[in-house]
Amino acid sequence: MRELEKSTIILVLPAIVAVLAFTSYLLGQAFYLSLREYSPLVRIDEFIGFRNYVEIVGNEEFLRSILRIVIYTGIVVGIGSLLAMGMALLVFKGFRGANILKIVIISPMLLIPAAGGTVWTLLYNYEFGLINHVAKWLGFARISYLSSPERAFYAVILTDIWSWTPLLFLIFFAGLHSLPPDSLEAAEIDGATSWQKFWYVTLPLMRPIVVIGVLIKSVDTFRTFDYIWIMTKGGPGGNSHVIGTITYRSAFRFFRYGEAASMSIVSLMISLVMSMIFLWYYTRVTRRQV
Amino acid sequence: MVLYSRDAETGMTTILALLRRIGLVVVIMMLIIWSLFPFAYALLLSFCGSVLPTKLGLPAAFSLDAYKMVLFEDPIVRYLVNSALIALFTCIVVSLISIPAGYSFSRNNSRGFSLLFCTFLVLRMLPWIALVVPLFILMGRARLLDTKASLVITYTIMQAPLAIWLMKGFFDTIPVELEEAALVDGASRLTILIKVVFPLAISGAIVMILFVWLFSYIEFLFALSFTRMKAMTFPVKIAGYQSKGKTLWRAMSGASLISMIPLIFLFVFLTKRIARGLTLGAIK
Numbered sequence: 230m231r232e233l234e235k236s237t238i239i240l241v242l243p244a245i246v247a248v249l250a251f252t253s254y255l256l257g258q259a260f261y262l263s264l265r266e267y268s269p270l271v272r273i274d275e276f277i278g279f280r281n282y283v284e285i286v287g288n289e290e291f292l293r294s295i296l297r298i299v300i301y302t303g304i305v306v307g308i309g310s311l312l313a314m315g316m317a318l319l320v321f322k323g324f325r326g327a328n329i330l331k332i333v334i335i336s337p338m339l340l341i342p343a344a345g346g347t348v349w350t351l352l353y354n355y356e357f358g359l360i361n362h363v364a365k366w367l368g369f370a371r372i373s374y375l376s377s378p379e380r381a382f383y384a385v386i387l388t389d390i391w392s393w394t395p396l397l398f399l400i401f402f403a404g405l406h407s408l409p410p411d412s413l414e415a416a417e418i419d420g421a422t423s424w425q426k427f428w429y430v431t432l433p434l435m436r437p438i439v440v441i442g443v444l445i446k447s448v449d450t451f452r453t454f455d456y457i458w459i460m461t462k463g464g465p466g467g468n469s470h471v472i473g474t475i476t477y478r479s480a481f482r483f484f485r486y487g488e489a490a491s492m493s494i495v496s497l498m499i500s501l502v503m504s505m506i507f508l509w510y511y512t513r514v515t516r517r518q519v
Numbered sequence: 520m521v522l523y524s525r526d527a528e529t530g531m532t533t534i535l536a537l538l539r540r541i542g543l544v545v546v547i548m549m550l551i552i553w554s555l556f557p558f559a560y561a562l563l564l565s566f567c568g569s570v571l572p573t574k575l576g577l578p579a580a581f582s583l584d585a586y587k588m589v590l591f592e593d594p595i596v597r598y599l600v601n602s603a604l605i606a607l608f609t610c611i612v613v614s615l616i617s618i619p620a621g622y623s624f625s626r627n628n629s630r631g632f633s634l635l636f637c638t639f640l641v642l643r644m645l646p647w648i649a650l651v652v653p654l655f656i657l658m659g660r661a662r663l664l665d666t667k668a669s670l671v672i673t674y675t676i677m678q679a680p681l682a683i684w685l686m687k688g689f690f691d692t693i694p695v696e697l698e699e700a701a702l703v704d705g706a707s708r709l710t711i712l713i714k715v716v717f718p719l720a721i722s723g724a725i726v727m728i729l730f731v732w733l734f735s736y737i738e739f740l741f742a743l744s745f746t747r748m749k750a751m752t753f754p755v756k757i758a759g760y761q762s763k764g765k766t767l768w769r770a771m772s773g774a775s776l777i778s779m780i781p782l783i784f785l786f787v788f789l790t791k792r793i794a795r796g797l798t799l800g801a802i803k
Contacts, residue, residue: 237623241635244620248679249635252642255676258653316550330547333554339782340557341737343754344775347761348561351768359560362575391557448644455739459758473740476648481744486652493649504644508637 256497263491270484281491290467291475291492295499297382298471302450305389306443312390313397314439318427321405331402338395346459349388350375353460381461382469388456393449397442404438405431444507451500472496558776565773585769595756595774599781601746602753605667606735609674610728613682616675618724621686622716626695636687643680650676651744658745669745670752674738678731685730689723690716722792729789736781753778 266277285291316334320327340348352358353374361371374384408431416430432439454473457463463470463478470478476496480489564571568580589595624636654673655664663669693716701715717724742752751759757778760771 237627237632240619241623241627241632244616244639244679244683245635247616248642248676249638252645252650252676255650255653255657258656259649262652262656319546319550324543330550333551335786336554336558339779339786340775341754341757341778341782343737343739343757344778345557347757347771348557348775350761351564351772352557352560354768356573357564357571357768359556359575362572366575391553395554452646452648454648455754458743459739459761473646473648477651477740477744480652480655486656490652493646493652496646497649500644500646501641504641507644508640511640 259490259493259497262487263494265487266485267487267490268484269486277487281488282495285488285491285495290470294470294472294475295495297469298451298453298473301382301386301389301453301471302447304386305393305450306447309390309394309397309446310439310443312394313401316394316398317401317405318431320402334398335395337392340392342392342455343459345388345392346456349384349391349456350460353384375461376465378465378468381465385456385460385469388460389450389453392456393446397446400438400442400445401435404435404442407438408434440510444510448500448503448507451503472499561772561775564769565776567769571768585767585773588767588770589773589777595753595777598751598753598756601667601750602736603781605670605674605750605752606732608667608671609678609735610731612671612675613678613731614724614728616679617682617686617727618717618720620679620683621688622690622720624683624687625690625693626698636683639680639683643684647677647740651741654741655744664745665747665749667750670735670738670742670750673741673745674731674735677741678734682727682731685727686720686723689720689727692723693719726789726792729785729792733782733785 263281264276264278265274266281267274320331320334337345352360355361355371355373355376358374360374365371372380375381412430412434413426416426421429452473453471454477457469457471457474458477461469463474467475472492473496476489476492479485479492563578565585566581566583567578567585568582569584570579572578624632650673654669658664658669663672697715697719737754738752739754739758742755743758746752746755757771757774760767760774
């Protein structure tokens with residue numbers, strides 16, 4: 230066994246060096262940068278301590294961007310899970326053409342985020358967008374979506390829901406397949422209705438899968454950048470900025486690397502909390518299954 | 520009297536069953552429309568003439584302008600190749616790192632290794648934005664900006680944790696007894712890994728590679744930050760059809776549809792692999 234341990238240490242070394250050490254170095258660099266005002270554009274590079282943090286925590290735009298990403302994640306994951314569960318149950322029931330429906334449901338995932346963002350920008354377009362075309366046809370007035378300060382944020386949320394709910398559908402659908410059929414059969418024999426079967430048998434059995442799917446999706450959604458940046462660039466008037474986009478803007482539009490670094494460290498802290506929760510639940514769930 | 524009420528009952532259930540059936544059909548139709556309408560409109564617009572439709576209905580003229588532009592004038596293939604090469608090299612490097620590491624985490628159950636594995640799990644949840652600024656500065660100093668290498672390096676460290684997690688899972692399904700039997704027969708650890716264990720883990724490795732490839736193909740933030748002209752990737756190009764001045768809607772629609780082709784292949788391949796993996800697991 231000693232020999233096994235020695236060889237596994239050797240085998241894991243590249244991973245440690247290439248990934249763990251390098252990432253730690255980069256994070257350390259980010260922290261170091263966050264303590265400086267570093268802007269090569271105006272040739273400033275000086276140590277300022279925690280002033281960056283004080284400034285961004287007092288910055289209303291930044292605080293709103295944090296609130297927004299929380300709302301964004303909540304809505305996307307919440308509505309997405311409900312839709313995905315509904316679709317999974319529907320397809321799981323099985324009927325003629327269920328397989329084709331499965332393919333149709335999954336198709337939004339085939340549009341890469343960059344393409345999805347631009348296609349939906351087209352759909353939301355005031356003049357040429359399909360959504361306004363249909364509204365006009367139905368007798369409603371045209372509305373501007375992505376150029377409206379109130380609506381742009383929610384328009385992007387809808388795009389995200391459209392694009393990634395199929396992933397949750399796949400997870401839930403696979404989960405439904407892994408359930409033991411005996412419990413459901415027993416419930417049916419006892420005369421349970423569809424709703425009762427779902428609420429008292431299916432859902433509790435699905436809980437670990439649902440939780441893991443939701444947590445994975447939440448972690449991924451929290452990092453979202455693509456859709457918002459492509460569709461609104463955080464606008465109009467900064468009304469759709471989230472942490473990712475406001476950090477990007479700070480770094481690559483304003484060239485304030487120190488400020489951007491401090492924003493990303495704050496984002497990191499929040500993510501650490503989320504991942505602690507996930508790890509706690511993951512170990513609890515996997516331990517229970519053993 | 521009894522006959523009458525029984526008829527009423529079956530009548531009611533028939534109506535309910537019919538309503539249920541209709542409801543099901545309506546829901547399915549809505550689901551189909553919801554999932555497919557963006558594709559339909561993008562398809563329509565990609566074949567549109569120079570005057571875009573401003574109301575519901577077919578465009579005034581059809582043309583292949585969009586595809587001419589996307590395929591010939593500024594060939595999208597060039598950016599696809601960039602993305603594909605970056606994805607390929609990322610897959611190679613990630614495999615070299617994650618397969619041995621996954622094996623180690625699977626076979627070594629000591630406290631230290633479990634803790635190490637947890638660290639990699641936590642890395643998986645890192646907000647990538649935290650790495651953008653330090654990596655950008657590093658790449659700038661190493662003169663790697665606007666090169667494919669910059670993205671290969673970046674994607675490797677981003678994807679390795681997930682790849683290690685996947686590979687550990689796959690190696691976990693291979694019983695240790697096989698290796699122990701080979702050890703008894705006098706084989707060295709390395710030959711065991713190569714000749715006994717790895718062939719069984721290949722299907723797992725393929726799933727891992729497909730995930731890494733998918734991620735590299737769709738990644739946008741770092742590609743946008745690090746590449747401009749020489750190494751511009753496919754997603755950045757598609758987003759680039761939009762600009763403050765003039766947006767090329769038709770070309771963008773055509774390019775977006777073209778972007779789906781590799782993914783269709785990938786999904787077909789992945790689902791076949793996963794299905795095979797599931798049935799194998801069930802048999803065990």
